[in-house]
Amino acid sequence: MTLQAELRVERAGFTLDLDLAIEPGEVVALLGPNGAGKTTALRALAGLLASTSRIRHNGSTWDGLPAEKRPIGVVFQDYLLFAHMSALDNVAFGLRARGTRKAEANAVALRWLDQIGLADFAHARPRRLSGGQAQRVALARALATSPELLLLDEPLAALDASTRLRVRSELGRHLQDYPGHTLLVTHDPLDAMVLADRLVILEHGRVVQQGSPRDVVRQPRTDYVAHLVGLNFYRGVARGTEVLLDDGGTLSIAEPADGPVHVVFPPSAVSLYPAKPAGSPRNTWQAVVSGIEQHAHTTRVDLDGSPSVLADITTATVAELRLQPGDALWVSLKATEIHTYPR
Amino acid sequence: MTLQAELRVERAGFTLDLDLAIEPGEVVALLGPNGAGKTTALRALAGLLASTSRIRHNGSTWDGLPAEKRPIGVVFQDYLLFAHMSALDNVAFGLRARGTRKAEANAVALRWLDQIGLADFAHARPRRLSGGQAQRVALARALATSPELLLLDEPLAALDASTRLRVRSELGRHLQDYPGHTLLVTHDPLDAMVLADRLVILEHGRVVQQGSPRDVVRQPRTDYVAHLVGLNFYRGVARGTEVLLDDGGTLSIAEPADGPVHVVFPPSAVSLYPAKPAGSPRNTWQAVVSGIEQHAHTTRVDLDGSPSVLADITTATVAELRLQPGDALWVSLKATEIHTYPR
Amino acid sequence: GSPAATSTGGDITVFAAASLTESFTKLGTAFEAAHPGSKVRFSFAGSSALAQQINQGAPADVFAAAAPANMKQVTDTGAVTATPATFARNTLQIAVPRGNPGRVTGLADFAKADLKIALCAEQVPCGAAAKKVFEAAGVKAAPDTLEQDVKAVLTKVSLGEVDAALVYRTDVKAAGGKVEGEDFAEAANAVNDYPVAPLAKAPNAPTAKAFVDFVLSGRGREVLIEAGFSAP
Amino acid sequence: MRSRLPVVLVLPAVIGLVFLLVPLAGLLINAPWATLPAQLFSQEVGQALRLSLICASLATVVCLVLGVPLAWLLARSDLPGRGVLRALVTVPLVLPPVVGGVALLLVLGRRGVVGQYLDQWFGISLPFTTAGVVLAEAFVAMPFLVISVEGALRAADPRYEEAAATLGASRWLTFRRVTLPGVMPGVIAGTVLCWARALGEFGATITFAGNFPGRTTTMPLAVYLALETDPDAAIVLSIVLLLVSVAVLAGLRDKWISGPS
Amino acid sequence: MRSRLPVVLVLPAVIGLVFLLVPLAGLLINAPWATLPAQLFSQEVGQALRLSLICASLATVVCLVLGVPLAWLLARSDLPGRGVLRALVTVPLVLPPVVGGVALLLVLGRRGVVGQYLDQWFGISLPFTTAGVVLAEAFVAMPFLVISVEGALRAADPRYEEAAATLGASRWLTFRRVTLPGVMPGVIAGTVLCWARALGEFGATITFAGNFPGRTTTMPLAVYLALETDPDAAIVLSIVLLLVSVAVLAGLRDKWISGPS
Ligand SMILES: Nc1ncnc2c1ncn2[C@@H]1O[C@H](COP(=O)(O)OP(=O)(O)OP(=O)(O)O)[C@@H](O)[C@H]1O
Numbered sequence A, B: 001m002t003l004q005a006e007l008r009v010e011r012a013g014f015t016l017d018l019d020l021a022i023e024p025g026e027v028v029a030l031l032g033p034n035g036a037g038k039t040t041a042l043r044a045l046a047g048l049l050a051s052t053s054r055i056r057h058n059g060s061t062w063d064g065l066p067a068e069k070r071p072i073g074v075v076f077q078d079y080l081l082f083a084h085m086s087a088l089d090n091v092a093f094g095l096r097a098r099g100t101r102k103a104e105a106n107a108v109a110l111r112w113l114d115q116i117g118l119a120d121f122a123h124a125r126p127r128r129l130s131g132g133q134a135q136r137v138a139l140a141r142a143l144a145t146s147p148e149l150l151l152l153d154e155p156l157a158a159l160d161a162s163t164r165l166r167v168r169s170e171l172g173r174h175l176q177d178y179p180g181h182t183l184l185v186t187h188d189p190l191d192a193m194v195l196a197d198r199l200v201i202l203e204h205g206r207v208v209q210q211g212s213p214r215d216v217v218r219q220p221r222t223d224y225v226a227h228l229v230g231l232n233f234y235r236g237v238a239r240g241t242e243v244l245l246d247d248g249g250t251l252s253i254a255e256p257a258d259g260p261v262h263v264v265f266p267p268s269a270v271s272l273y274p275a276k277p278a279g280s281p282r283n284t285w286q287a288v289v290s291g292i293e294q295h296a297h298t299t300r301v302d303l304d305g306s307p308s309v310l311a312d313i314t315t316a317t318v319a320e321l322r323l324q325p326g327d328a329l330w331v332s333l334k335a336t337e338i339h340t341y342p343r
Numbered sequence C: 001g002s003p004a005a006t007s008t009g010g011d012i013t014v015f016a017a018a019s020l021t022e023s024f025t026k027l028g029t030a031f032e033a034a035h036p037g038s039k040v041r042f043s044f045a046g047s048s049a050l051a052q053q054i055n056q057g058a059p060a061d062v063f064a065a066a067a068p069a070n071m072k073q074v075t076d077t078g079a080v081t082a083t084p085a086t087f088a089r090n091t092l093q094i095a096v097p098r099g100n101p102g103r104v105t106g107l108a109d110f111a112k113a114d115l116k117i118a119l120c121a122e123q124v125p126c127g128a129a130a131k132k133v134f135e136a137a138g139v140k141a142a143p144d145t146l147e148q149d150v151k152a153v154l155t156k157v158s159l160g161e162v163d164a165a166l167v168y169r170t171d172v173k174a175a176g177g178k179v180e181g182e183d184f185a186e187a188a189n190a191v192n193d194y195p196v197a198p199l200a201k202a203p204n205a206p207t208a209k210a211f212v213d214f215v216l217s218g219r220g221r222e223v224l225i226e227a228g229f230s231a232p
Numbered sequence D, E: 001m002r003s004r005l006p007v008v009l010v011l012p013a014v015i016g017l018v019f020l021l022v023p024l025a026g027l028l029i030n031a032p033w034a035t036l037p038a039q040l041f042s043q044e045v046g047q048a049l050r051l052s053l054i055c056a057s058l059a060t061v062v063c064l065v066l067g068v069p070l071a072w073l074l075a076r077s078d079l080p081g082r083g084v085l086r087a088l089v090t091v092p093l094v095l096p097p098v099v100g101g102v103a104l105l106l107v108l109g110r111r112g113v114v115g116q117y118l119d120q121w122f123g124i125s126l127p128f129t130t131a132g133v134v135l136a137e138a139f140v141a142m143p144f145l146v147i148s149v150e151g152a153l154r155a156a157d158p159r160y161e162e163a164a165a166t167l168g169a170s171r172w173l174t175f176r177r178v179t180l181p182g183v184m185p186g187v188i189a190g191t192v193l194c195w196a197r198a199l200g201e202f203g204a205t206i207t208f209a210g211n212f213p214g215r216t217t218t219m220p221l222a223v224y225l226a227l228e229t230d231p232d233a234a235i236v237l238s239i240v241l242l243l244v245s246v247a248v249l250a251g252l253r254d255k256w257i258s259g260p261s
């Protein structure tokens, strides 16, 4: 019952080579930087791309099956709502195409519109919808046919923060009940974390890491993933409780290790002092402020040093330290906050 | 030198009524739910919309000026790159339109492409670019003409997490040096917070709140804003150190207040216990788990009760409590974590 | 500039009915030979179109029409002031496809409903003539189509689309072996005259006059008779 | 909110308009208006006008039914030799209509390649019938529709068709419900061209279908015959034809012409 | 990756193709091939063919220069009475070409409303000249271009023009660099229609420009004259015209026809 896909797409200057297995009921999130091949993978699965991919499902193969014969639902990155149909007709389209009678298809479509909070817009043309409204209609359109494989290309990207929360948890609920296979392409680590059972990280058309959200969050394997989950990330070589970082600098760690390791710690584990601090933290070094960003409840400070580091500190501390780019500070970090794992 | 705009747009079922003043060098972020009228406001400023708006800048009025006579740069929500031109020609277009010679325009455009990391794609058609690459080219195209008013309609929405960080701080740097007026439409509170000097929150075509990012974060005035900044938010009436919440429940607060107030506290201030806790927190009440979401470093729990509340707890706690939707728990909250301010 | 208005001395422009294409081209060559230094330019088109053009000031010297009615269109407006002269006559023939599949033997067969019959429309000369001969013969013709010109009729006969048609003998002759022509007695009741005249504002009046004379001369008559016309 | 229309565009546009319209004005000025009412209400003119409108409309329907799929095939399939096919489709445009009529006779006439069997087996004879008129007009007018619609299809974004396919829509359903509504402006432009061309068709019609009042005499045929004897009457007839066609086309509401988007 | 082509679309498409192509096959079968080479290389035919190609191409240029702006005006401006204007533009399509020729004579002839002044003041006389042929062909063919391009413009997304405006592009620059390349497929379709129609133009040409070998006798006129004397030769001439036009149109590479996107 597993959906087994070996996706192979060749393009000038780009090769996608992605083996993907999705269990029934499982939600796999495909993450990766722009141009990594996420949309390409999704199109190959949907049958919208001539490729040498091989897809097996339920003992049968999808190879050579045209898109309309595949039991799929797709939400496209730029909606692709049919401009000449009302929102209702857009949502009902898939059901009508699969032979549902008009009255019934419309009833189901209306329920879907209601569910996404757009019942009032049932008879509006897509042109009259705002970006986010259009995205929600596209979502409803793909879900209305209860497909076996649901393909979502950044389904929440255009939603505003509060709608996003709501639609995300709705989507999460639907995906939980949903017996089919889901592939979710997204940029947003939070969407992926909340919605997916497994993350697959794609870079340059190849998988660089996969695993449960928790594993990926705890043990990122590339700069991109570390960025994604908001951790300071280094490569180094451990000798007991010392790690010699590849890009310069040494860190003391609590649990001894040996050999090449990845080193991570959260920006919130970093403390900043105007002068060299005395006391317990074994890791202290000097660094220069290169950037300051005000976040909602903290301030993120970018520091150049050996190693360079991101620190999240309270806004009060920023005021107290009168932080300015160019300031030299002391960085301090408890060894217990540092997590290492083999490369 | 302030840009003064009174934006008035009438549509069937929608009215925009927005007074906006942007100082030179100031970045104003326009936030609001889908359909609030953000894009409409931006189009009225750009002169792309017949409206009764009045815009004054530098002692002259823009009323009746067509878009091409306004010193503006716009990044559209869905890019609108010219499909038949290379990325380079797209970026050079505005300079060429303003009379720059071809060689020079191309040189400037190439510098811009380099800056956004797409120099290799200078001769690629937009169709060959991924979503995020296209968005970055659109950004470069708008910035290349050094406009006096920069209008950005969700310029970072399609960028992946790590590119987003990079482009955001680049954009931030550019906006800081940039002597003109900037209006940034976005859904992302973080983008707004990082990039903007002032937030203007729009709902149903009207301003519901505005102020510096810090003020807005600390004292949200609507559910939408509270959601945006991730706070629990209630309306109530204070009598001394007690607040009677409009939707049910009572909270004890540390600093006495009187009359109608807003009440906020962060989800991280909430603790959960399997049994009624003894000890200092004066606010404890029973609630039922209605949803659980795994975030990167914490777990967010949605609780129904009086009042309903969001709690961020560590993943360890979740495992320890064996949380399941439907579980009844005790919620506890320190009075000192609660912030109130007059309605 | 206008074509024949200049002083090349012998240049003239002749507007002639399309049915005269072959014979007038020959006449033109003969005229040039007989009048060294002269050059005859033709514009062949439908007589009525030519009449329109002349009335709109076309720079022509001579007009040779396929019917007096067309000539009248230009005399009425004063574009032609000289009296037009009849230079040729044409009579009708029964035209049938090769092998005569409809076994048409005379005008009476034109009343048979099961035969496909083509005639010219009454508005054009051959149609008007056909009407006259049917009236004279007391035959009530049952045409399937009323064509706008003789060539269209002839096309249908040669392709076997119709079993019989009335056309001019010159047209039968021009069609070569593709259609067979049959004379009939009543044809004498409707003889079509071809008029020719120099134009009042002919850019090259002397040569125009000479060309008209040449057409009316014995030499001209010879060429026209060769094409199937009869002498006026 | 947009700026003044640029002279460099408006000037040629106005010259173009004048170029197209002044000759018509010339016709109107020179028309013998006195005879217009008599002509308008004469039985023959009425008959010819009715026949013209019916035949042109039927021919347009034939063209739509056959031509839109053909345009789609040319635009969307990957047949080999499409370029040549596309060029061949334009041939009836270049062919002098009279020769087109001859070609139709050669194929569909009584002795024609196909026509002889139609006649022998089914007793169907197309020349000299109203059906023949429709056929001749369709033959001449179809390329206009095909080329216009194909152009529109090529300009349309094929990803909407992909979206429809992922929703389970067959190519046919996609074509009907997504592709076609999406290119409606192009289809309507093509239909207008096609109808107008069919309405004005003369050469192929008279050659293939002949000229018999009430059966095959359409307005253009009546105009030609009138030209032979009474050019003024011909002008009046033409004006009648023009007025009717302008009325019909202007009657198609703007909304219709701009498509249902 | 896409499914089989649906019969319900392919069947009418093939019928349409057959309907357009079989008559041509009929012509080819019945053509007296023996005389073809002689015709092909005769001086008059060469002359007529050259004149046809030159005039049709010049007429197409005239139509592009005047017609594309006109289409833009109809599609993008908010002139009052656009519906009527659009209908009026199609008038030369409906007008029997001979009447069109008469109308041109009435306006531009030596006695015409405008022509008399052209003649008196500038000594310019258009009828019976090669320029007259170009004019007559342009008059008849322009509506095809205008209607096709207008359809394409209406189908195009106007927001790209807005984007250009915000970048400081005037309407003219926007038109040249954004609008026009965006609707290239439609413009090319219209150009093909226009050129083909001009190439086959007969009625208006012979009426307005007369029939002077080497000056105004284009191929269709030669065909007409050949019909008078030697119908077989007429068919051969038509085939020559067809071959040349198919060669030219098929020669436009697919890439060109599908536009530069
Ligand atoms: N139609 C196309 N032709 C050629 N190359 C393409 C095409 N579409 C995308 N590419 C290239 O293929 C690669 C993968 O693109 P893809 O759209 O799959 O990226 P993505 O991961 O979806 O990015 P984004 O997050 O920006 O949407 C990119 O390098 C892109 O430039």
Ligand SMILES: Nc1ncnc2c1ncn2[C@@H]1O[C@H](COP(=O)(O)OP(=O)(O)OP(=O)(O)O)[C@@H](O)[C@H]1O
Pocket (backbone or CB within 6 Å): A127, A128, A129, A130, A131, A132, A133, A158, A160, B011, B014, B032, B033, B034, B035, B036, B037, B038, B039, B040, B041, B077
């Ligand atoms: N062209 C239009 N015609 C009619 N109504 C429109 C049109 N465009 C938008 N609207 C309506 O105007 C309102 C404001 O739309 P707008 O696009 O400005 O919202 P927005 O704040 O940009 O939303 P989003 O964040 O989803 O992009 C919405 O109610 C929308 O339905």
Ligand SMILES: [Mg+2]
Pocket (backbone or CB within 6 Å): A038, A039, A040, A077, A153, B130, B131
């Ligand atoms: Mg993508």
Ligand SMILES: [Mg+2]
Pocket (backbone or CB within 6 Å): A130, A131, B038, B039, B040, B077, B153
């Ligand atoms: Mg918007």
